[in-house]
Amino acid sequence: MFRLGADQVPTHWYNILADLPVEVPAPRPAPRPAPPGNGREGPLRPQLPLSMYRPSVGTTRFIAIPEPVRAEYQRWRPTPLYRASRLEKALDTPAHLYFKYEGTSPSGSHKINTALAQAYYYGRSGVREMVTGTGAGQWGTALSMACHPYGMACTVFMVRSSHRQKPYRGTLMRLNGAEVIESPSDRTEVGRAALRADPGSPGSLGIANAEAIEYANAREGARFSIGSGENHVLMHQTVIGEEALLQMEAAGEFPDVVIAAMGAGSNFAGLAFPFYRAASSGSTGTRFLAVEPDACPKMTRGSYLMDHTDYSGVTPMVKMYTLGHTFMAYHIHAGGLRYHGAAPIVSAMYHHGLVEATSYGQTKVFESGAAFARAEGIVPAPESAHAVAAAIDEALRAREERSSRVVLFGLSGHGLLDLGAYESHLSGETVDVVPTDEEIQASLAPLIEAP
Amino acid sequence: MFRLGADQVPTHWYNILADLPVEVPAPRPAPRPAPPGNGREGPLRPQLPLSMYRPSVGTTRFIAIPEPVRAEYQRWRPTPLYRASRLEKALDTPAHLYFKYEGTSPSGSHKINTALAQAYYYGRSGVREMVTGTGAGQWGTALSMACHPYGMACTVFMVRSSHRQKPYRGTLMRLNGAEVIESPSDRTEVGRAALRADPGSPGSLGIANAEAIEYANAREGARFSIGSGENHVLMHQTVIGEEALLQMEAAGEFPDVVIAAMGAGSNFAGLAFPFYRAASSGSTGTRFLAVEPDACPKMTRGSYLMDHTDYSGVTPMVKMYTLGHTFMAYHIHAGGLRYHGAAPIVSAMYHHGLVEATSYGQTKVFESGAAFARAEGIVPAPESAHAVAAAIDEALRAREERSSRVVLFGLSGHGLLDLGAYESHLSGETVDVVPTDEEIQASLAPLIEAP
Numbered sequence: 070m071f072r073l074g075a076d077q078v079p080t081h082w083y084n085i086l087a088d089l090p091v092e093v094p095a096p097r098p099a100p101r102p103a104p105p106g107n108g109r110e111g112p113l114r115p116q117l118p119l120s121m122y123r124p125s126v127g128t129t130r131f132i133a134i135p136e137p138v139r140a141e142y143q144r145w146r147p148t149p150l151y152r153a154s155r156l157e158k159a160l161d162t163p164a165h166l167y168f169k170y171e172g173t174s175p176s177g178s179h180k181i182n183t184a185l186a187q188a189y190y191y192g193r194s195g196v197r198e199m200v201t202g203t204g205a206g207q208w209g210t211a212l213s214m215a216c217h218p219y220g221m222a223c224t225v226f227m228v229r230s231s232h233r234q235k236p237y238r239g240t241l242m243r244l245n246g247a248e249v250i251e252s253p254s255d256r257t258e259v260g261r262a263a264l265r266a267d268p269g270s271p272g273s274l275g276i277a278n279a280e281a282i283e284y285a286n287a288r289e290g291a292r293f294s295i296g297s298g299e300n301h302v303l304m305h306q307t308v309i310g311e312e313a314l315l316q317m318e319a320a321g322e323f324p325d326v327v328i329a330a331m332g333a334g335s336n337f338a339g340l341a342f343p344f345y346r347a348a349s350s351g352s353t354g355t356r357f358l359a360v361e362p363d364a365c366p367k368m369t370r371g372s373y374l375m376d377h378t379d380y381s382g383v384t385p386m387v388k389m390y391t392l393g394h395t396f397m398a399y400h401i402h403a404g405g406l407r408y409h410g411a412a413p414i415v416s417a418m419y420h421h422g423l424v425e426a427t428s429y430g431q432t433k434v435f436e437s438g439a440a441f442a443r444a445e446g447i448v449p450a451p452e453s454a455h456a457v458a459a460a461i462d463e464a465l466r467a468r469e470e471r472s473s474r475v476v477l478f479g480l481s482g483h484g485l486l487d488l489g490a491y492e493s494h495l496s497g498e499t500v501d502v503v504p505t506d507e508e509i510q511a512s513l514a515p516l517i518e519a520p
Numbered sequence: 521m522f523r524l525g526a527d528q529v530p531t532h533w534y535n536i537l538a539d540l541p542v543e544v545p546a547p548r549p550a551p552r553p554a555p556p557g558n559g560r561e562g563p564l565r566p567q568l569p570l571s572m573y574r575p576s577v578g579t580t581r582f583i584a585i586p587e588p589v590r591a592e593y594q595r596w597r598p599t600p601l602y603r604a605s606r607l608e609k610a611l612d613t614p615a616h617l618y619f620k621y622e623g624t625s626p627s628g629s630h631k632i633n634t635a636l637a638q639a640y641y642y643g644r645s646g647v648r649e650m651v652t653g654t655g656a657g658q659w660g661t662a663l664s665m666a667c668h669p670y671g672m673a674c675t676v677f678m679v680r681s682s683h684r685q686k687p688y689r690g691t692l693m694r695l696n697g698a699e700v701i702e703s704p705s706d707r708t709e710v711g712r713a714a715l716r717a718d719p720g721s722p723g724s725l726g727i728a729n730a731e732a733i734e735y736a737n738a739r740e741g742a743r744f745s746i747g748s749g750e751n752h753v754l755m756h757q758t759v760i761g762e763e764a765l766l767q768m769e770a771a772g773e774f775p776d777v778v779i780a781a782m783g784a785g786s787n788f789a790g791l792a793f794p795f796y797r798a799a800s801s802g803s804t805g806t807r808f809l810a811v812e813p814d815a816c817p818k819m820t821r822g823s824y825l826m827d828h829t830d831y832s833g834v835t836p837m838v839k840m841y842t843l844g845h846t847f848m849a850y851h852i853h854a855g856g857l858r859y860h861g862a863a864p865i866v867s868a869m870y871h872h873g874l875v876e877a878t879s880y881g882q883t884k885v886f887e888s889g890a891a892f893a894r895a896e897g898i899v900p901a902p903e904s905a906h907a908v909a910a911a912i913d914e915a916l917r918a919r920e921e922r923s924s925r926v927v928l929f930g931l932s933g934h935g936l937l938d939l940g941a942y943e944s945h946l947s948g949e950t951v952d953v954v955p956t957d958e959e960i961q962a963s964l965a966p967l968i969e970a971p
Contacts, residue, residue, distance in 0.1 A: 143521060
């Protein structure tokens with residue numbers, strides 16, 4: 070176990086744009102006007118506090134973390150980095166497996182790293198209510214916890230399939246004072262339209278975010294906040310990798326491969342980007358592997374296109390690997406990975422071969438998560454178990470090839486609110502769901518036809 | 521936040537018998553032979569490895585923690601000690617509130633401190649299967665996690681009411697390789713008798729332990745293990761208080777009152793005993809307050825008598841505050857506090873006025889737990905929320921009396937697997953259940969009549 074003192078909580082976030090040798094195309098304004106927001110017509114009001122937004126699109130390498138945010142981080146950061154010695158033994162592998170564990174945070178995942186930062190910036194700019202969409206509930210939980218210190222209200226649109234599968238996520242958010250609304254809901258035009266189209270819709274993060282945007286736009290003092298994908302979110306998460314750099318140094322090793330689960334990309338970026346910087350300065354040949362679910366394979370089977378980040382298409386278009394903003398992923402337990410697109414920065418890196426991607430079906434993911442739990446005594450969130458699956462495959466390859474390697478993977482959160490999913494796995498009820506090529510082409514077609 | 525380095529994990533457990541100015545009466549052998557254990561008649565086989573048992577009944581003050589156990593502790597210990605500044609602010613109190621948080625452990629509570637120690641000692645003495653009873657499931661979870669490193673099987677009899685209320689506790693134990701059996705079960709004579717007497721029995725920790733004893737006694741290489749009450753268990757938990765002593769020193773304060781929830785007593789003892797030692801050497805006037813539920817008020821309404829620690833009466837009798845070993849507590853969410861007796865050491869201290877006790881109804885407990893969660897971002901286990909309730913009362917008294925005081929309370933575990941209980945609270949469905957004097961007298965009568 071490699072632990073750091075509270076004084077070693079990073080003082081700066083890392084902005085990878087300072088070091089990226091490839092272009093990240095600029096966003097393009099939304100081509101059509103925002104839909105009616107409970108009577109308020111016209112374009113979206115500016116959503117992001119400039120003090121938060123500007124550094125995330127500039128090229129300053131290190132951005133000072135505001136002291137109040139860093140003080141919050143110090144409540145539980147630095148998070149531990151462990152060597153998974155028992156998993157290594159169980160796998161009989163010569164590989165060295167390390168994992169950075171974000172599940173010790175108050176919200177149980179990495180999401181609170183950006184939630185606290187956003188609550189700080191929005192609070193300072195006079196915002197009184199934060200509105201958001203959440204998939205598996207990790208982000209909503211984090212935001213509800215972050216709003217409280219700043220006396221802000223918090224409203225969360227939660228994807229219906231996750232809300233029903235994991236009712237206690239809602240309880241946790243309500244305990245933290247948030248209002249939780251199942252999405253699609255009848256509170257917004259977007260939600261009502263989605264329900265008309267499919268009354269049994271399981272929902273999606275795209276729809277939940279579109280509802281949150283419409284809802285926030287119609288309320289005085291309210292702002293929409295997003296938990297992944299955007300540059301600033303990726304940047305806030307780099308505290309993970311900055312700490313892990315110091316911890317791997319203490320372990321006397323540098324990773325040959327860095328692995329993390331890929332929803333919209335902030336978890337992956339948070340761990341990988343600081344190592345990208347450190348690896349670039351040497352010649353370590355380090356690989357960076359993003360792991361997505363078979364059910365939502367935006368990188369491995371999507372296209373690199375201009376697309377909206379939300380379902381209704383009111384957001385500016387960004388160039389990203391996407392399955393199309395109307396893509397409806399089949400229900401999987403890893404609700405946090407059901408997002409249709411990959412963060413523009415990660416997408417550009419993938420496009421230029423700086424990062425790799427792979428995907429797994431959930432049967433294999435839960436097998437890996439359960440094996441990890443038995444060996445290491447920590448139940449991974451289903452999202453995090455994707456990284457575990459890929460790490461185990463690396464370890465098994467090392468065994469086959471009789472060659473050692475250093476594997477670092479991100480364990481982004483615990484799965485204590487996902488034990489129902491593990492129960493399904495233990496009962497053999499977990500099934501793999503994979504979209505057909507036709508399904509993917511159908512949601513991509515409008516984007517390809519209309520340039 | 522007061523954090524220590526991994527090198528500051530205690531090297532020794534503290535044995536309070538070295539410093540106790542009062543007598544703890546010796547146990548008395550069970551007055552009747554053990555019941556048939558699947559064909560094996562006769563007295564119980566010795567249950568405790570002597571290397572673990574002996575120091576816990578001697579008067580050596582500090583007992584070295586075996587290095588493999590300490591190495592396990594270092595995976596997550598020292599646990600954090602926080603000042604509950606936001607709760608202080610919310611209560612507008614001049615009191616200083618500190619809490620020692622055991623929820624960061626792999627099992628989510630303090631229980632793993634003794635589980636790992638027991639697995640080590642039992643494993644070394646050749647035991648291949650550990651069998652136990654568990655109330656809320658915290659203990660069963662901890663034992664299942666602790667057995668795995670030593671390659672031991674683990675069988676857990678879980679109190680029926682808790683098993684149904686919190687199915688995911690069972691999932692968690694099964695993920696860790698344990699077999700989980702709902703108690704009363706048809707696997708043992710004790711269980712079958714309990715089911716005959718009341719087919720709808722909610723079960724009790726006394727019955728679950730009696731089943732585990734019978735079951736273990738009938739299986740080769742199996743031993744019964746207990747999660748609280750016994751001297752050695754209390755001793756293993758003193759790592760909590762030893763760390764907290766250092767952390768309070770770092771905070772520059774010494775507690776005027778130390779508060780912890782009281783099941784059988786190991787959580788209370790673990791935090792309080794080291795402070796008892798430190799307070800005795802000065803004249804701090806520190807109070808020690810054990811908090812029990814109204815539904816199971818062994819200290820505040822029970823009697824100081826020789827009684828069995830299990831339901832079936834096969835265990836040696838110990839002198840303790842008890843409601844009688846056949847007492848059936850009404851169902852409350854804090855299943856871990858439904859045990860009928862208080863640890864002999866804690867009982868003796870209470871009898872001689874060295875510690876105090878109080879009790880709370882669960883409505884107030886959940887109100888306190890929810891207030892704590894909102895303020896501090898940590899959902900307390902219902903058991904731990906009893907300590908929170910008492911700490912809040914201390915804080916409110918300080919406000920009324922316009923006098924400061926330093927309050928230290930134990931937050932023994934997180935409530936992430938108890939969100940169903942919090943949901944009931946938020947929905948206003950939580951009710952208070954209190955035994956009548958007649959009910960208590962009925963289970964005590966046989967003990968008082970037969971000397």
